[in-house]
Amino acid sequence: SQELEQSPQSLIVQEGKNLTINCTSSKTLYGLYWYKQKYGEGLIFLMMLQKGGEEKSHEKITAKLDEKKQQSSLHITASQPSHAGIYLCGADNTGGFKTIFGAGTRLFVKA
Amino acid sequence: GAGVSQSPSNKVTEKGKDVELRCDPISGHTALYWYRQRLGQGLEFLIYFQGNSAPDKSGLPSDRFSAERTGESVSTLTIQRTQQEDSAVYLCASSLSWLAGGHRNIQYFGAGTRLSVL
Numbered sequence: 001s002q003e004l005e006q007s008p009q010s011l012i013v014q015e016g017k018n019l020t021i022n023c024t025s026s027k028t029l030y031g032l033y034w035y036k037q038k039y040g041e042g043l044i045f046l047m048m049l050q051k052g053g054e055e056k057s058h059e060k061i062t063a064k065l066d067e068k069k070q071q072s073s074l075h076i077t078a079s080q081p082s083h084a085g086i087y088l089c090g091a092d093n094t095g096g097f098k099t100i101f102g103a104g105t106r107l108f109v110k111a
Numbered sequence: 112g113a114g115v116s117q118s119p120s121n122k123v124t125e126k127g128k129d130v131e132l133r134c135d136p137i138s139g140h141t142a143l144y145w146y147r148q149r150l151g152q153g154l155e156f157l158i159y160f161q162g163n164s165a166p167d168k169s170g171l172p173s174d175r176f177s178a179e180r181t182g183e184s185v186s187t188l189t190i191q192r193t194q195q196e197d198s199a200v201y202l203c204a205s206s207l208s209w210l211a212g213g214h215r216n217i218q219y220f221g222a223g224t225r226l227s228v229l
Contacts, residue, residue, distance in 0.1 A: 031216065042115070042202055042220035050213075088153065092216065099144075099218060103153035 002027045004089055006102035013079050014110050021074045021105045023089035029069045031092035033099070038085045046074075076107075084109045113137075115221035117203050123227045124193055132188040132224045136205030143186050144218060145178060146202040154202065160186060161209045193228045200225050 003026045013019050023032070031050050035043040047056045049065035049072060056063050060077045076083055086104040116135040124130050136143050145157040156170045160180045171177070175193075180186040190197055204218035 031213070033217065035220075040222075040225075042117075042222045043204075043218075045217055045219060048214065048217055090154075090218075099216075100156065101146075101154040 002091065002100055004091055004100055004102035006087075006089060006105050008105060009103070010106040010108070012108045012110065015080060016078055019076050019079055019107070021087050021107070023072045023074070023102055025070050025091055027070070029065065029072070029091050032063075032065055032072045033090040034063050034072070034074055035088045035090060036085050037088060037104070043088065079107075079109050081109045081111050083107060115203055115205055115219055117201075117221035117224050119224060120222060121225045121227075123229065125229055126195060127192055129189065129191045130193055130226065132190075132201050132203075132226070134186045134188070134203030134205075134221060136184065136186070136203070137219055140205035140207055140219075141183050142206045142209035142216075142218075143180060144204045144206075145186070145188050146204070147172075148200045148202055148223070150199070157188070157201075159209065190226075193226075195228045198226055198228045 005024045007022050033048050034046040036046055037043045047063045052067045052069045054065045062075045065072045084107055086106050088101050088104045090099045090101045118133045141162055143160040146154040147157055148154050158165055158168055158170055158178050162183050163180045175191045178188045200223040202220055202223045204220045206216050206218045208215035
């Protein structure tokens with residue numbers, strides 16, 4: 001079965017610093033989703049990537065899907081306290097219908 | 112509605128009691144999903160609905176768990192004879208379609224129901 005591994009598990013950065021979170025799949029990714037979750041809240045959809053080499057940006061967050069479509073990275077530029085939370089990647093399970101999720105990366109931003 | 116709505120937001124129950132969790136998906140979304148998230152862990156897929164049909168129930172942890180959906184709207188997740196291990200946040204999501212790939216498959220999540228079994 002397909003698995004998603006996220007790294008790092010947690011991350012503490014100083015406000016203003018850049019950071020990268022990775023999501024690696026055991027199989028080819030056909031659809032890769034990035035979500036953000038704050039404590040006590042549901043998941044907020046950030047971006048979706050489908051094509052190898054695709055890159056999308058939203059405000060100061062950029063996500064890329066590598067050419068071989070087995071890894072995605074999420075990059076935050078000039079981090080702010082509002083970026084703190086849990087970032088989860090999700091992927092369409094091979095054969096469709098079911099989205100699997102990574103365990104998440106906990107981001108803390110020190111003011 | 113504007114977003115996925117779940118109720119109650121918090122539920123405290125005694126071991127052995129039954130609980131019902133409700134999910135109102137985004138209007139027009141034909142697919143609906145239930146997940147469980149234990150403290151500090153990722154999402155555990157439970158079940159999904161295509162309309163009111165649930166083709167895959169293999170994610171349900173035990174026969175104490177069941178779910179149903181009325182038409183393409185409200186869904187309820189029922190846990191019978193709750194155990195302390197059932198304590199978790201139960202998240203519901205909906206998407207336009209259940210077909211793999213494309214923006215129609217993007218899942219939008221509710222805020223979850225935090226279940227505590229004493």
